[in-house]
Amino acid sequence: MSEAQSPQSTVDVATMTAIIAPQYGAGSVLRTEVVARPNPRPEEVLVRVRAASVCQGDAHLLTGTPYLLRLGFGLRRPKDPIIGHDLAGEVVAVGREVTGFRPGDAVFGSVNSGAFAEYVCVSAQRLALAPAGISVEEAAALPDSGMTALQGLRDVGQLRAGQRVLVNGASGGVGTAAVQLAKALGAEVTAVCSTRHIEVLRSLGADHVIDYTTDDFTASGRTYDVLLDLIGNRSLRDCRRVLAPKGVFVSSAGAPGGDWAGPIVWMGKMVLGNLFVSQKIGILLMRPCRADLEFLAGLAADGKFRPLIEKRYPLARAATAVQHILDGHAQGKTVIVI
Known part of the structure; x- marks a missing residue:
């Protein structure tokens, strides 16, 4: 049985490749590791990530600045070591309380952390169906x-x-x-x-x-x-x-x-x-929500909004992608292809 055909809310124990931040610092602290694949909670969707984009929030959480952020995200090191907010990919499984998504759906959205990995669990309220007519990299650059x-x-x-x-x-x-x-x-x-x-x-x-x-x-x-x-x-x-x-x-x-x-x-x-x-x-102060994701998807499908992507990197070069944002003066979005 393929992933797209997996039973609802049932995911086999497995591993995945992820980008880990074992400590605060620049892009050079990031490591590629094999970790356990997550299982969705009742209100979550498990997504096979195909692309993730780097945003300023990723840079702030990696460097741990301003320092007051560490009160909520970990004093000595990131509490959630797999970084990354924005993603696009396919639904693998859904929690028992989720409606509107099913395995195989192409989706995009935003998560608190964990997007720089092969799989991530996302709240259904922070996810939407991917717009037609744009690439998976562009969908990842939207949220x-x-x-x-x-x-x-x-x-x-x-x-x-x-x-x-x-x-x-x-x-x-x-x-x-x-x-x-x-x-x-x-x-x-x-x-x-x-x-x-x-x-x-x-x-x-x-x-x-x-x-x-x-x-x-x-x-x-x-x-x-x-x-x-x-x-x-x-x-x-x-x-x-x-x-x-x-x-x-x-x-x-x-x-x-x-x-x-x-x-x-x-x-x-x-x-x-x-x-x-x-x-x-x-x-x-941006607040992620499905309604706004769907609004953006509609504009993208109509050709009125298309993210500008400056650079694309493979997952193995995620550290370089994040450092590009930390260095400043990036034009448009930087995307990690997984």
Whole structure:
């Protein structure tokens, strides 16, 4: 009997290859090991992973910074040593409480940890059927960046058709998703990036591109209804200067703030800022959910959103893939093919 035909919620005891982080550090600490294959809980789906993408969350959990993260994820070493959040693959088995999925389904989604492995168990609420017409690598690149951009623009920013939006940090995974999603929502999009990313962002639909190496977007004289800041490299005062009177500044939790507190100090400033200005200041904390995955899948199937993949690596080179993200300045997504 093949895996795709395995009885519901019944999985043979077996092993798998996985990428293990035995300690905090850079990509060089990662190891390839053979470990026990997991079994799904009642609310989970066991997925045979075909591709996984690397996101900033993977980098933060690997390095253990900001250090306050370690209170929840392990003080001395990662509590969940198999890293990785985003994945795409096929359903092998489902827990007894799961509906809507069956063995053999092509799926994609997000898990707290464990995606850099041949198999992973995923909550059914954080999984969706893969969209037609895109590759498994592209499906794996959808969840984190797509949901972060979508929730930042639609939910926190309250972006509406006809409005102007500026994306600061537009060349990364979230930024390239945000440019496409803002266009799909009917906005006029300005992207901020370095010189080498200009043409790519134009090809993704950006109406205007600002090269931060030669121009200062806070001094352009243009105003925006929504400013999605994925970098945190400009002061709140500077960003407010280019917001419309009733505009919304959406701050990513990835803004810098040191190895100890990370973005917490920055987030505190955002909360206080709301007390003194007419413009709205919102903090972006992405929450994975099936509804948003299905929304993204619909846009991808319609050709309105396609993740930009810069590099692909085999599972054996996962350490190199993660280090590429840690080094900074990646364009779009980095994917591990399993």
